[in-house]
Structures are given as structure tokens and as C-alpha cells.
Amino acid sequence: MTTNAVVSQVVEVVVEKALAAGRERIGNALKPERVQEWLAAHLGWSLDPSGNGLQRTRSFPSETAAACFASFVSGLASSVALPALLKVAGNAVHISLNPSPGQEQAPLTEHVLTLADHIG
8 A cells, every 4th residue: 555645834934124224104105096907907916805915826836836936925025125924835825915014004005016016
């Protein structure tokens, strides 16, 4: 009898890097129309339940590919000093993007949309 081991791995990575210069200001908040326009042009992304962040789930052919993609997103978010919550479960990566650290209730900004655009 042959037995195959099934491995399920959940990895949660939170990237939060404080900006050396000033943080994004709430004054940079986007109008709801701009956010809806962006969402219509970027299928797969949606607002999170709070309406203050973006979320998306991406699937990959393997768990290794999913982990590599999560690492890429983590580095990308860190390089622009925006928080990204990444959950890797099997071959899927759930991505949550929010405004700058300490502004969890702040409205979306152009910086968050640009990061999401780079992530794809």
C-alpha cells in the first residue's frame, strides 16, 4: 500500500515599514468614483469589507509558485512602504492592501492603487 502525505501550509506575512519621510496624508484620499473606475478596469480586485482596502486572491500551479509570488508581493509592498497582508494557503495567495501603517481606517490613496496595479 502506498501512502501520500498531504501537506497544508498557511503562511501569514504582514509587511509594515514605517516611512522615513512623512506618511501619506488623508488629504490624498481618492473619491469613490475614482476607486470604482479603477476596480472596473482591474478585474479580480475588490474592496475589502471595511471599504478602506483592496483584496484579491490569486491561484498558482503549485504551492511553491504561490510562496514565491507572496515573497515578491511582500518585497514590492515593503519597497513602497505600504502594508500588505498575505495569506498563502496551498496554491492560492490572498492579498489585502491598505493605506499607510497607522491609517487602517483611512480612505484609499493613489499609492495603494498603484501597488495593486503592479501586483496585477
